[in-house]
Amino acid sequence: MIFAALVVLVILLDALRLRARAAALRTLPPGALPQTSPRPGGPPVSILPESTDSSGASAQAVDNFVLVTAPGVTATDGWDPGDADLVDLIPSDLPITAALDLLSTTDPKTYRKDHWARGVSANQAILTRYPADLDPEDPTEFTAYVRDVKDHVDREVDLAVAKDLKAGPYDPKKRPALLRQRGKRPALSTTASVIGYASVVTAAIVAWPWGLIAALVYSAHPYLVFAGTALKPRDRHVPRLIRTPLLWRTSTWRSTREKQQQEQLEAAKPWYENALKKLPFLEEPRTTCPDCGSSDLRRQVEGEDLIQRKPGTFTMDRCVRCGHVWQNPRLTEEGLGFYYRDFYDGLGEGAADAVFSGKNDPYYGRANMVKPFTTPKKWLDVGSGHAHFCLAAKEVLPTTRFDGLDQGAAIEEAADLKRIQQAYRGGFKEFAGELRGQYDVVSMHHYLEHVRDPWEELDIAADVLPEGGYLLIELPDPEWRLGWMFGKYWMPWFQPQHQHMMPIGNLKHALGERGLTTVAEERAKAHMCNDFVLAALLFLGRHAPRTPAPWNPAKPKFLRLRRATVWTLGIPLFLVAVALDQTLNRALAKYNDRGNAYRVLARKESP
Secondary structure, three states: OOHHHHHHHHHHHHHHHHHHHHOOOOOOOOOOOOOOOOOOOOOOOOOOOOOOOOOOOOOOOOOOEEEEOOOOOOEEEOOOOOOEEEEEEEEEOOHHHHHHHHHHHHEEEEEEEEEEOOOOOOOOEEEEOOOOOOOOOOOOOHHHHHHHHHHOOOOOEEEEEEEOOOOOOOOOOHHHHHHHHHHOOOOHHHHHHHHHHHHHHHHHOOOOOOHHHHHHHHHHHHHHHHEEEEOOOOOOOOHHHHHHHHHHOOOOOOOHHHHHHHHHHHHHHHHHHHHHHOOOEEEOOOOOOOOOOOEEEEEEEEOOOOOOOOOOOEEOOOOOOOOOOOOOOOOOOOHHHOOOOOOOOHHHHHHHHHOOOOHHHHHHHHHHHHHOOOOOOOEEEEOOOHHHHHHHHHHOOOOEEEEEEOOOOOHHHHHHOOOOOOOEEHHHHHHHHHHHHHOEEEEEEEOOHOOOOOOHHHHHHHOOOOOOOOOEEEEEEOOHHHHHHHHOHHHHHOOOOOEEOHHHHHHHHHHHOOOEEEEEEEHHHHHHHHHHHHHHHHHHHHOOOOOEHHHHHOOOOOHHHHHHHHHHHHHHHHHHHHHHHHHHHHHHHHHHHHOOOOOOOOOOOOO
């Protein structure tokens, strides 16, 4: 009875959550937009002037709108998009699976104004001011296009139900690719569906008659979600107990972008084959601390690349005297290039962007730390990446100009997306002369631990800042006790990229030596309660077989079965980790005023 009651409770809570989102969808009223009738199964219809550049979403906006439709979608009326630059049109008869996938991805209440909400699409039709050249046979192109447009800070993107729009055919074989495009793992979605289905069936067998209630509520889930809303899925009357297992079939269909990525993988193989011959890319180990010079050293952690699973084993030593932790022996510059390649740019760009856009609380915390001391005119963020911090900080300090510096191509894209005004692509040192005295605030967020010589970077920052300017630094805290407990599975050790881990006392001392006075520090406030969850994910990821890559071309036997088994068995571990992060982890940080990261704000004094 208790088990059946829990199953019913979970189903009802999920239905209420999705129903609230479905009810929040606005309905697009008919308007004066010229009617367009796409040819069934034909290419997208464009009503842009012939002279308009149609090279992609980055082109200049035009006054007209273009209606882009998928094959089989029929439009019988025009719609007024209002003041939005792009509206994703949702047919009222959108199939249940597509509708639930859409609602589980985004919250319509906050979608339009939320810079952090990733662009989504029902993959049926789009009204847009921007040129669109999409493959009508590839539904993932709709989501990719909407995301590209929404990533621009100055563009308004919305989604709405268009009642007179009739949905095209739905191909379940393309669903895994659609989920991947939205940043989800199809295997995990299938596993969750199987577990939910099995729970209902088990309850119906072992907890009769309460299990019958669970089965009835499970079957009624679509009606609970969509009844009374603008969405009326055309297949809502198909019994859920019959429809759900049809979604468990595996599919080898790949989207256009996935095929392009596979071509990139193949093209990268020769480079990696040559580089792998030069492993391990390590210098001679140090016998003294690079910070204080002490020879009293201890082994802190032995790690490996747990993200991309590139080969190699790495060690970090700790100085007993000062507590500094560093990679020893450290990678050569060529080695760093090997492990950085295809991580933030290239093959790994999409994943990196998704990670950094997923949690924005720290970005606001950093900006708010500076606010009591100064309202800067110009702020330079060093190691800015995709400039997600600058995007958030602009909300806290709307009059401040934010510029970014990074070695990767993402910094130039950030300028194109207007997250920053000026992009400096390259090393801090090479731009030092040009930047000297130009910025009231310089920030380095999770940057110093990546560089080979953090003390030189501090020298450059002290030189660049004008008198009275501020330097804001955020670093992972090597003194955090959970980091010692989890060993290589503590994410901030992050081998082999992290070269140095500085205790807060060491950093403050180094700043003082360079004429920078610490005016504020935050430890518990900089903490992110995710140590248990990330450790669990790294542990499971290490034991689940990986898809072949240029740096690891071996094809594991029974890849899908083994991977599904690991992640299925790992679900209880993941749930326990979530609970521990929200209880024990949070309590430890609050009680000790410590965390897995810290922030230091320092002011440059007169010579």
